Amino acid sequence: MRPNGRIQTSIELLNEVQESPLPMDRVVNTYLRARRFIGSKDRRDINARVYGVIRSRCRLDWWTTQTGLTAGNRSAVLAYTILVEGMKASELDEICNGEQYSPEKLSDFENEALATLQGKTLDHPDMSQAVMGELPDWISGLFEQQFGKEQAVFEMAALQQEATLDLRVNLLKGDREQAQEFLAADDVISEKTAHSDWGLRVQGRTALGNCKAFREGLVEVQDEGSQLIAILCDAKPGMSIIDLCAGAGGKTLALAASLGNDGDLVAMDVDARRLQRAEPRMERAGVENVRYATLNNDNLNKMAKKGFDRVLVDAPCSGSGTWRRQPDARLRLTKEKYGNYQGLQADVLEKSAKCVKVGGRLIYATCSLFNGENIDQINTFLTKHANYTLRDASKLWVEVSDVPCPFDGEVMKLTPAQHGLDGFFCAVLERTA
Incomplete structure (x- = not known):
């Protein structure tokens, strides 16, 4: 492909990402796989530009506002090619010629506005902390509440890096x-x-x-941080375990390996299609003791009658700890969605508590960085359930691993800035009566 085709494809792909409800990586992979004529070098160029634009979208929008360019994916891509890739406005004028497979021809105003960006960098001292952190204002405020103003800068910057x-x-x-x-x-x-x-x-x-x-x-x-949650479950052969929000089975697979195919392992999810996608993974991994059940009240009541040694609740959440992998997700999160997640978390904790046998453990985990989805949920739960106690996760770690504990305190809190991993929270609750 010529440069004009790669830039036009980047614009079109960003439109697809914006319009689709699916995660960005799935949209990008599906789009590129469907166009076999795009060579490997072109794919790398397009992929890097699309992810680069998403990772720097708040700053790009700030620049397009300053120059008067029309907001949108076209302006963001054109600004990115100058501010990040070092292209000149005159080169863009030749590339954007309006011909087939090329971006629409630049207007005189676009030409002048883009020329003012030459020699500038993506960052500018007049940008707010939220813009520099590539977050909406209200989410930037959550980071300040969570980490303090100084540490919040490092945490937001870490989320802009590529994940391992x-x-x-x-x-x-x-x-x-x-x-x-x-x-x-x-x-x-x-x-x-x-x-x-x-x-x-x-x-x-x-x-x-x-x-x-x-x-x-x-x-x-599986991100290393996610593996640590499975380790804290302390699954042993012969145990009975529920992975309550199993999804496509990532943590179910880890628990199955710990059980050594000896024990009762139930993978549950509200979406039966996700569980179907997990089955080939289980077969490939040699897992023989997993059974599947849709997450609903009837099935939960059946599980509660039996009682389980471990119930893992990998709760639905904002996913803020994984925004290195899904950089578009931070721009999709709204206050309403954030509040809805908290309601779902409280509900799933209540329902899962009934399924744990006396002496068994309820492991609550999220891939969120925010207290509202994490420790606040645990504290609220404990005020309602005197028959549960919080086990010290750092002390439990010493029992289950020979590796020095990577976190301090009674709950596990991981962040990209402090640990180089995705952000995760994990609390271990034990049913005492």
Whole structure:
């Protein structure tokens, strides 16, 4: 493709991302797979530009407002090519010629406005902290409340970085050393993660679908922080466990490996289609003891009659801890959605509590950075349930892992800025009566 085609494709792809309710990575991958004529080099260029625009959208919109350009994906892409990629307005004028596969011809005003951006950088001292942090004002306020003004700057900046590619080794099929050897045979270099005994961090980017270790279920993609939640569940062979919001089964797979196919493992979700997507992953991983159930009141009542040793609630949340991976999500979150998540979290905690047997544990986790979805939910729950007590997660860690504990205090709180991982929260509650 010529430069004009790559830029026009970037604009079109951003329109697709904006209009679709699906996560950005799925939209981008589907769009590019459907256009086989786009070469690998062109795909990398388009992918980098699209993600670059999304990661810097608030600052780009600030610049387009300053110059008087019409807000939208076209202006954002054109501004990005100058501010970040170093293109000149005269070059853009040649590229945007209105011909087939090219962006619409620049107007005289666009030409003049884009020319004023030459020599400037993406950042400007007049930008607010929210704009610099690539967040809406109200979310920037949440960060200040959570971390204090100074630390909030570091946390917001960390969320603008690219996330690492972490793998969890499936203990049903091998260990980390074997996994590293298999990956290396397919030219994938990895190193052991610092906190998870099951984790490997891949150097650079790779197509895992081409790797034997992935195809045969020896490794699964899972952020190291997410692996730590599974470790804190302290699943042991013979236990009965519910993964209450299982989704496509990432943590279910980790729990199954800890059980060693010995025990009762139930994967539940409100969306039966997600559970269907989990089944091939279980088969590939050699998991034999998982059963599936739709998350509804009838099934919860059945589970409550039996009682389980562990109930993992990976609660629906804002996903703020994973915005490195889904940078568009921070622009989609509204105050209303944030409030709705908190209502769902309180509801699922209430319902899950009935399913834990006496002496068993309820593990509440989110991939959120905000207290309103995390410790506040736990404190509210404990005021209503005298038969539950909060176990000290840092002390539990010493019992379940030989690796030094990566967090302090009674609950696990991870952030990209402080730990280099996705942001996660985890609290372990034990039913005493």
